[in-house]
Amino acid sequence: MRFVSTKGRAPSATLSEALLEGPAPDGGLYVPERLDALADAEVSALRGQPFTVIALSLGRRLFGAEVSVEELAPLLEAALDFPVPLVEIEPGVYCLELFHGPTLAFKDIAARVMARLLSRFVSAGRPTTTVLVATSGDTGSAVAHAFSGLPGFRVCVLYPRGLVTEAQRRLFTTLGGNVTAVAVDGTFDDCQRLARRAFADPDLRRCRPLASANSINIGRLLPQVFYYFHAWAQLPDAVAGVRRADRVVSTPSGNFGNLTAGLLAKRLGLPVSRFVAATNLNDVVPRYLRTGRLRPRTSTATISNAMDVGDPSNFARILHLYSGGDDPLAALRRDVAGHAFDDPATRAAMRDVYERRGYLLDAHTAVGYLGLKAELEARGGTGIVLATAHPAKFVDVVRDAVGIEPSAPPALTRSATLTERIVTIPDEYAALRDLLDGMRQ
Template identity: 45%
Template structure:
């Protein structure tokens, strides 16, 4: 499989080079030269399979040929020792729980796969890889834990000061070892801008071998398609339902892009809802055909507070910049903080089920979509984080205490270790030049 840049001026590369570079030299995002398909017989064979068998089948199409299949199988097995439950709230309405991994967030699916691929390729190249990541919360902790102890790698995490939950901050600042945290006095878009500047800085690239573990890295995006494929096949095998509508809490749009990738591969998916908060640049694009990013707005669903999402470039590529074609597959719905809080209460009162604010955005958007369209297809809401990661929001909404899992309680007791920097790129460049020296 060959990968090329969405900006189309860089030389096409292998999965190894795309993984180790992260961002293409021309500033574009790597995309596959063609999306591999699954035939109906192949899908039928996978229907009764477990999550890891479906993940392996997909990974083989994108990575096969560059990693021996037995080793790729071991990578998949080590990545996903946990379950991916599909919980039925009522007939035809499901929550796909993506928070069973070590950091209790969906980012574990992509980060663990990427970390192992990076480690494998770095050992082949005999290089020290510096992984540079901008995070609005769960990406940072998933990358920190995913890369922790992986040979030939070190990680630098940039997160916006005061704009992630306390639990998220504790997770990404206490990993230690080969993981370094930078608290940026700005918002997520500032963090993302700094990372992009580093990747196109010729002086820095001369000194360091840089890659990214954000969803701009194709090897973090590909594994996010695994749980769409799994859910669509499991829904058919276990419940006799087909072509679900996926409601996707959306911030940087990597998660949604991975779903589109799964649908393009042939997995039985009917439609997508891009569930945003007040940061609605993609929602407005789907309605009007004009992409006009705005400054980031702070909301209760903090991990989705992204004004100018990076992965939108990949979405536009897959739909040939045709917003009507994109809109035929994706409905954008923006959800207010008031409706987010109301959804948290509503889900608890109706089903006795507790969700985090991002999942609440996805649930409310599914309800709105059904009202507007009359579509009664089965609906799957992606639950992107354990509610305990957003204690303040949940406890205020439900007026009750939430139990914190043991692995999070342990993290809260650790000492935060982070360097504070401003939004001037020179501060980041100086830190990276003197890292571990």
């Protein structure tokens, strides 16, 4: 397997090169050079299999010969050591609970696989690699935990000060050790811009190995393909046996890495017809799907804060996937529907599902649920929504919307008692550069 840049001006890369490089040298993002779909029999054989077996089958294809089966199997067993159940929350609507990992968010899955892959590729004696990551809520804690205490790595998490919940923040600001939490006086888009500037700084990269753990890194993206197949593999036989055209997946979308992984899964043979790009008020992509004009803008703060992204970097990968053919936009519209919802609609959905079904949604999953319902009402069928975060990470939002306070899992109870260690910087690249230079000492 080799990987090419979305901008098309960089040499193709191996998996190890792409993981260690992060963005491609031309500023683009790496994507698989080609994807060969699994045979129908191979897909059918995944039905009812454990998550790690499904991940191994897909990982062999996505990672190629650089990681042997003998290495990959225990790596995946160690990384994916928590349940990822599919729950029916109402007739025709299933919820894939991706929040049972150590930081209670879907990003645990990819971050834990990526950390182990990077550790396998980083040679002994190499200078310490700094993993630089920007977070709008959940990425930072997932990456920090995945690399915490891992020899040869130092982690720098950039987050917008005051714009992530206390529960989200404490999961990475209390780790210490090789993890540095950096509060930026700005938005997530500002944090992402600072990180991009660092990766484009040749002087900085000559001084230190630098790795990205945001979804701009292909290593974060590929493992997310696994759980789309895992969701389908858990559907009841009566649902899995219906026409492919009647199955829809709704993905709560902010930076669009998760949806990109779903579209890669579809290219690999995932038996679904369409995806829903479900967003909050930061509706750049749904607007593009309606108008054909992509207009990034400053992000707007919402109660589904991890999706508050006004300039989603991974959409470049989606555009690249659909760049062939006579009418790429029409092809994308056939596979993806865009829906956006404001905070009142999100709160109403959280309350409605809890009162009718006794199932508690966080705000991000509620946006995904609304998008799925809109698509099913328009076209019919059966759908899966990805539950991307545990409701207890958003106590205030859940209490306001539903009127109850979700019980805190042990991970949140533990982090609430620990001391936070935070460095605050202005939204200026010079401040980040000085901080990274200091971390090298």
